[in-house]
Amino acid sequence: MVGFDRGQTLAQRFRAHAGERTHLYGYLLRGMADDLEAGGPVGEVVRGYERAPTGAVIQLRLLAGIFRLVLTGRAPTLLPYYACLGGTASPETAWAVARPVVADHVGELRRALAIAPQTNEVGRSVALLVGLFDLTAATGTRRVRLLELGASAGLNQLIERFRVSGEGWTWGPPESPVQLRDAVLGPLTALGAGRAPVTPGPAVEIVAARGCDLEPVDATSAEGRLRLTSFVWPFDVHRHERLAGALALAARHPPQVDRASAATWLGAQLTTGPDPDTLTVVWHSITQLYWPASEIDAVAATLSAYGQEHRVAVVGMEYPPEGGRQEEPEVRTTLWTGTGAPPRNRLLGTAHDHGIPVRMAGSGPAG
Template sequence: MGAHEGTTLAHRLRAHFGDADHLYASLLAGMADDWEVGGVTREVFEGWEDAPPQQLPQLRLLAGLFRIVLRGDAPQLEGYYPALGGDLDHHEAWAAVRPVLAAHVEELHEALRDAPQTNEPARSVALLVGLSEAIARTGLRRVRLLEPGASGGLGLLVDRYRFVGDGWAAGPDDSPLVVEGCGAAGFEPVAFDVVDRRGCDVAPVDLSSEAGRAYLTSFVWPWQVDRHARLAAAIEVARAHPVVVDRAPASQWVAERLAGPAEPGVLTVVWHSVTRLYWPADETAAMQAAVDEARSRMPVAHVALEHDWSSAGGGVDPGLPSIELDGEVLGVGDHHGPPVRLS
C-alpha cells in the first residue's frame, strides 16, 4: 500500500486524469492494471510507489516515453500522438505501448528523476499581471527579471510575446507567439522595459540544441496541439533573443543575485511558475528569506503562479494555481496559464 490515504500507486495512476478521455488517461489506466498484476509497470516504478503526489512520477514516465517516440525509437507509437500527426484510436494504445516499456525499462526508470519541465510560455501571462500591478504600486517601469526554476528560460521573455485577453492586449504585434484567450476582464497592462533578465535551474535546458528542444517538447501533452504550437513559437523567440539560465539551486542563486547593489530606479522582480511543488520546503523558505532580506536595500517584487498543495492533503488535485504578488493573491490562472480570472 502507498503512504497517501491508503491508496496504491495503481489507484493514483487512475485518479490522475479521472474520467478524461485522451491518450494519457488511457495509458495510465493500462499502467495501473499492469502494476496490479506485477507487470513491467511495477518494475519501471520501483522505488517510487510512495512518492509524494506533487512529484508526479506518472507524468515523468509519460514524458520519458514521449522522448523515445520523438527520437524515432518507437515508430509504431507515432500514430497515437496527435502532435506528430497521429490519428489512431488512443483506446488501443496501451497494447502497443507495453512492449516499448519492456524494451526501455532502465531508461524509463531513470526518466523518473527528471521533474516535469513543460516551461509553458503561456504561464507568463501571470507574470504580466503581477508585473503590471507591481509597477503600478512602485512607479518603477525599468525591470530586472530573475526566474528561479527557469528551465529553458521561456518565462523570462514576457515582453517578447503577444497576449490577447478580454478587452485588452499587450506585447509586440509581430511576435511569433500570440497567446489568445487570456481572459482577465478589466485588466490594464502597464508598459515596462526589461533592462536585465536571467534565470537558474538545477537542470537548465539548452534550447539551441535539438536534444534540448525535444526534451521540453516531451513534457507537453501530445494531444494538445495548440500548446505544441505555442512552445515552438516561444522557442523561435528564445533562439532570436537568447537568455542566460545558470545551473544552480533556487535559494542560493536568488540570494547571490540579490546580494549586490541594485541599479537606481530599477524594480527587481523574482518570478517563478509551477516550480514550488518540486522544491523542498526548506528550499522554498530560504528563497523567500533571500527576497525578504533584500527589500531593505532595493525595490523587489515577488511574482508567482503556483498551486496550493497544502490544501490538497494526500490527493493529487491541488486545484488551479494562484497568481501571487508578494504573497497577495491577484487572481487565478489555469494549469497552463490562461485564462486568468482576477480577484
C-alpha cells in the same frame, strides 16, 4: 489535482492518475496498470521503483519516456495516437500498440524513470505580465530587472517577445511565434494602487533577465527541447504550439538559467543593485509547492531584509498554502519601497494551472 495514497501499489497509482479519463494517457495508464499486475514488460521497466515516493510520479516519467520514443521516430506505430504530431487515431486501442513498444525498449524506459518531470509552461508568463503591469503602474518605473526562481529552462523570461491579448488590448510583437490569446479575463483598471488605469503597451521594458533552477534545462539543446516537449501531454495541442514557439525564440535569444537553489542564488544576485530607474522584480510560478519550508523561509527573509533598504518586488503565481492544489493558483505582487515601511501586498487574481487564463480579481467566473 490527483491525490495518491502512500500505501498504493504502482499499478493502483497508475489507475488513480488515469481515473475515468478517455484521453490517450488515461487509456495508456490503465493498460500499464493491468500489464504491471500481469507480470508484463511494464513490470520489467519499473522493477526497483515499487516503493518510490508518490511525488516521484513514476507514471509520468514512463509516459514521457514513451513520448520521447515517438518524438525521435523510434515508435512509428504510436505516431497516429499523438495529436500534437498530427495523429487522429482513437485512443482506445493505444495500449495494445504501446505494449510491444515498451517490451522493445525496456532498458531505455528504465533509464527514463530517473528523469524527473519538468515542464516550462509558457502560458504562466501571462501572470508575470499582469504583475509587471501592476508594479510599473504603482511605481511609475518601466524598466525591470527580472530574477526568476525555479526557472526550469527560463522560457518565461522571453515575455517581451510574446504576443498577449486580453479584453480589448494586445501587447507584444504581432509577428511573435507565441500567441497567447484571450489570456486575461477582466479589466486591468484595478492595477497600480489607485493610479490611472493601465494601458498595455511597450512601456514595460525588461532590461535584464536571469534565473536559477536546481536542474536547469538548456532550451537551446536538442536534448533540452526533447525533454521539455515529452512532459507536455500530447493531446494538449495548444500547449505544444506555445512551447514550440518559445523554443524557436530561445534558439535566437537564449535564456540565462544558473544551477543553484533559490535562496542562495537570490542573495547573490541582490548584492548588485540595478540602476535607480530600474525595478528589480523576482518572479516564480508553481515552484514553491516543491520547495522545503526552509527554502521558502530563507527566500522570504532575504527579500524582507533587502527590501528594508532597497526597492524590490515579487510577482508570484502559486497555489494558496491553505488550499494546496485543490484550488487555482493565485497571482500576487509584493513591493518593498526600501524605506523601512511594510511591503505592499496585492492579490491580482487567479490563474489556470497552465497560466491561461488569468482571471482578474472581481471579474467573476469564466463564461
